[in-house]
Amino acid sequence: MTEVLIDNHIDVAKVRSDFPIFANNPGLHYLDSGASSQRPSMVLEAMENYYRFHHANVHRGVYRLAEEATELYESARERIGRFIGATHPGRETIFSKNSTEALNLVANSLGRGFLRQGDKVVITKMEHHANIVPWQMLAQYIGIQVEFIDVDDEGELIIDDLERIVDGAKVVSLTLTSNVLGTVTPFTGIAQVAKAAGAIVVGDASQFVPHRQIDVKSIGADLIAFTGHKMFGPTGIGVLWGRSELLDQMPPFLGGGDMISDVRLDGFVANELPYKFEAGTPPIAEAIGLGAAVDYMNSIGMDAIESHDREISRLAYEKVKGAFGDEIKIFGPSDPSKRSGCLSFELEGVHPHDVAQVLDQNLVNVRAGHHCAKPLMRHLGVAATARASFHIYNDEADVDALVDALKETRNFFI
Amino acid sequence: MQGLEDLYREIILDHYKNPRNSGTLEVPPAHQADGYNPLCGDEISIYVNYDGERITDIKNSGQGCSISRSSASLMTNAVKGKTIAEARETIKTFKRLLLLDEEGEKSEPVEIDLRKLGELAALQGVSKFPARIKCATLAWNTFTQIVDELDLQIDGAND
Numbered sequence: 001m002t003e004v005l006i007d008n009h010i011d012v013a014k015v016r017s018d019f020p021i022f023a024n025n026p027g028l029h030y031l032d033s034g035a036s037s038q039r040p041s042m043v044l045e046a047m048e049n050y051y052r053f054h055h056a057n058v059h060r061g062v063y064r065l066a067e068e069a070t071e072l073y074e075s076a077r078e079r080i081g082r083f084i085g086a087t088h089p090g091r092e093t094i095f096s097k098n099s100t101e102a103l104n105l106v107a108n109s110l111g112r113g114f115l116r117q118g119d120k121v122v123i124t125k126m127e128h129h130a131n132i133v134p135w136q137m138l139a140q141y142i143g144i145q146v147e148f149i150d151v152d153d154e155g156e157l158i159i160d161d162l163e164r165i166v167d168g169a170k171v172v173s174l175t176l177t178s179n180v181l182g183t184v185t186p187f188t189g190i191a192q193v194a195k196a197a198g199a200i201v202v203g204d205a206s207q208f209v210p211h212r213q214i215d216v217k218s219i220g221a222d223l224i225a226f227t228g229h230k231m232f233g234p235t236g237i238g239v240l241w242g243r244s245e246l247l248d249q250m251p252p253f254l255g256g257g258d259m260i261s262d263v264r265l266d267g268f269v270a271n272e273l274p275y276k277f278e279a280g281t282p283p284i285a286e287a288i289g290l291g292a293a294v295d296y297m298n299s300i301g302m303d304a305i306e307s308h309d310r311e312i313s314r315l316a317y318e319k320v321k322g323a324f325g326d327e328i329k330i331f332g333p334s335d336p337s338k339r340s341g342c343l344s345f346e347l348e349g350v351h352p353h354d355v356a357q358v359l360d361q362n363l364v365n366v367r368a369g370h371h372c373a374k375p376l377m378r379h380l381g382v383a384a385t386a387r388a389s390f391h392i393y394n395d396e397a398d399v400d401a402l403v404d405a406l407k408e409t410r411n412f413f414i
Numbered sequence: 415m416q417g418l419e420d421l422y423r424e425i426i427l428d429h430y431k432n433p434r435n436s437g438t439l440e441v442p443p444a445h446q447a448d449g450y451n452p453l454c455g456d457e458i459s460i461y462v463n464y465d466g467e468r469i470t471d472i473k474n475s476g477q478g479c480s481i482s483r484s485s486a487s488l489m490t491n492a493v494k495g496k497t498i499a500e501a502r503e504t505i506k507t508f509k510r511l512l513l514l515d516e517e518g519e520k521s522e523p524v525e526i527d528l529r530k531l532g533e534l535a536a537l538q539g540v541s542k543f544p545a546r547i548k549c550a551t552l553a554w555n556t557f558t559q560i561v562d563e564l565d566l567q568i569d570g571a572n573d
Contacts, residue, residue: 353479
């Protein structure tokens, strides 16, 4: 890895040299990190190193290799836990497959241990399906009531009436950053009101952790979910953080190996944290890869990553808006300081799918579709948007390529 | 890499900008089927009037990309006035054009007389863009639901 900061600003050219995908795809303008980021060499090397030199199952053997594998796996957990500010990183950092599985763990465990028919769970209209459907499943199976915090025309949560909405709620679960709009929600403020009402507060930080420093101790959440592959880690690894006092009370989700301390014919005793929530052989290499991704982010510094995110979000908004004016509808806050990570838009008269197709011909990769947030899309009155999303390897040249390709799209179709 | 012109033929852009047989028909007597592409959010409704022998009218409404909308427009033109057996034959030809078998799975190319296809031939380029095949087939799969329904009715009447 090379030194990637110049006067505290990210040197994008140097960052790109850490990510082999760019050398292997010359001219690529990768603007889909909101769906999945790329990986630096050090993540790939950490995973390969583990498989080549240290692989065995974890928490099982007494032989040297098994101890090395366990040490690498648990060290990754510690580093990831410290990265998010966990008080007890080794106990409170639970590995899952991704954010979706982490949120399903939360809904299922709370559904078994805490929620009863008629209980109220509050989410928002801008959630990813992963933070909607598990609660709707609980509504079907045990009859909880799911209520929604509304979204205004600027793509911000309407919280004037928050105290009434969360009154009596057992759970309030919401995103920290919208994956469609890029809106950074006032999570901590909402969490305070929800806590005062007695609710368990859950945060979906999938789009937040890749760009902003999170301190789980002070953000006001009881449980936080995020995923590895949007923050330079591999696919197949996600994290659920929880306050250990709450996690201790929550019943396990999946049953099987590793999550038990004893099994008899008439029942089982669950293991201690965090293993209670990690049934079966875990994604060991992926956890080690995510540990390396966190090391990589620390080496750059979250301050520099955040200011890069703010700068490129502002630049993308201003350049695209400046080039197309009323011919383009940009979703989400018009105040760039309230945005993070992405720019969702609709080019007048051209379907997002067609936009993405023409952009692809110009090596500009964007996502077109409903972004797994159909209730929000219906609220916005569109079936699909095109979304350009950014990370530390993107710079002004990528934004310019986007604008040029959009001009070509417009000329082709209109 | 395939050029955009392979995908976006002039006929396709024309049917996208000037859709044929757009709208709805009163149900009943019309038969209706709805289709969704969960991947991209495209939606379509197809309406068919059938007089016992031929498709006397067909309309479609919905939202989607240029490939999805133009394919719907081209399809309605292609099957209007046809018998159910003829419509099935047209569906089969369309699938062959996209290198799909009758179940919609990828298949080996089968020789097709493009001159008999008329405007439908414009959709051939879609086969080179795997991500867009679902856009092109949405209207056809939705229409197939109605054809299946009508076939059942015909079978029932013959019993």
